Amino acid sequence: MDNIVFSIGITALAGALATVAGAAEDVESDIGSQGDPNSQVQLAPQMGYIHRIYNKAIAGEPPAWGLWIALGAGIAWAFMAMQINPILAIVLGAGLATFVQGVYSTTAYLGRTASLSKFGQPVYIDIIKSMTTVTMAHAFVAIFATVTLCHLMNAALGHPFPLPLLGLVWGIALGAAGSATGNPYYGKERQYQTQNFGAGVPISASGNIVRYAEAGERNSLDNGFFTAKLGGPASGVCFGLIVFLELWRTVLFEKIGAGWGAIIVGVIIILIFTIIDRYIEVWARKNYGPYTKPEETSS
């Protein structure tokens, strides 16, 4: 009984850490313009719109986060093997991985922006100075939280994978969840804030991103401020639920029916999410209504 209570506590802590990690990951990706919406940041100068938005898409979000978290986890693992306290080892691992992220960010910004010089896009040194450190701070939070939850899975819950491998697996999952949930909010809702609310961005408007703020030119810190209100928390809850429910069903139900208990609970959770998804899909169709009159279908 004590063992189950301990495991549930660890599960809850891992879920909470994952929520923080997901939120920090998405805000980092929005301030740094890491994900798919960066295609518009890269495109804008080519269409004649010079801007002061950070431009780094080093790689797709999932492999980039897989690298940073596997790196943080690997360094932390090495320090732990040297008998250093796990908390200190994880802080050191996350810190060093954050510096790697900073190096990648700087070179990505310089390389990407310099490639736009023929369209008149300047490289702003003040942007590098002020934005890079902010993305690094968010990256540190995400890496530290994810490496810690991987350590909990390995040391407290007894998962057989070593820490660096868990870091790679959950780093890729973190990037996948964060980019899937957070990218549309940054890409459509923030970069194209001047377009109609409640509709997708017409393809003809591509590249015409919002470049001015309440005072002066908009920069990526303004984007972080905006996306931290919904995109970031939604990504956090998404990744938090993935980690929590995956661990919860295993910890509580694995012993029932020689492993089939956890499987059945997993199927039930999938069905619950399917029903909720269908409910909100129908809700949106009813409440927002169609954009045009229904077509006469011959079939």
Added chain:
Amino acid sequence: MSALGGAKPAGGSTGIAPVPTLISLVIFVIIFAIMYMYGGSLGVTALIGIVIGGLLIGFGVHFVPVGGAPAAMGQAPGIATGVAMLAAGGGLAGLFGGAWAASQGTLVAVVTGAIGGGLMLAITCFFVNFVYIYGMGIPAASGKVKKDPITGDSQPEYKSQGTEGHGLPFVSFVGGVIGGILGGAGGTLIYLMLLDVYNASLPGVMKATAVQVEPIAVSLAGMFAIGMFLVIAVLAAYNITGTIEGPHDPKFKRFPRALIASAVASALCGVAAIMLVMV
């Protein structure tokens, strides 16, 4: 994906070219012959499992609705990230669960991995629609079909002007979950096959006891399983070329080509991973 966004013309070539298929078949047979010569029945059995795992992953990737950059602007339906990356995210989350259940037998572990992958993508797909609907006020609409094949909901009038659709209609949601299930099962199967080989061979190679080599066996099998997953997911992504809405997308019909490539790629990677300890 084009920086200008927008879905590419649907369909494309779905046929199977005979010459490359024949070459693939020859390579496939040679790999199995080499495996039989050096690895015996244990090696061949493991390789068959790895190829089945590879086929599951290659097929599963085609189900995952991925919209790439246009989806991030609400210009096309799907999840706003890359095909291989999202499939890897779901499949590896499944592998995490499957590896945890490895001691409970192959069937339970593979099904646990499948459900882990399905769970990850069910939650992710739900949050995609959540952000579209409650964050951006946009209902889901497909650009490839007039009616959702599962629910029968009409789609064209819910597409906003100048876009190919947006969000995840129900058929895409179901496709995502199926993709996660197949990916999680395939990744876990590859891991279990490699784990069996390493557990059997490493004590002799390293002159150590089974208990001593277990952490190395788990780590090696995990690394190769993740590596093979990424190889096959990227191959399938090349077959898809950019974006896909799910099983109702005309591009889905291209999957037989990806299955041939996945079988050969997984056999090639598998033989390298097995011969590491058997030669």
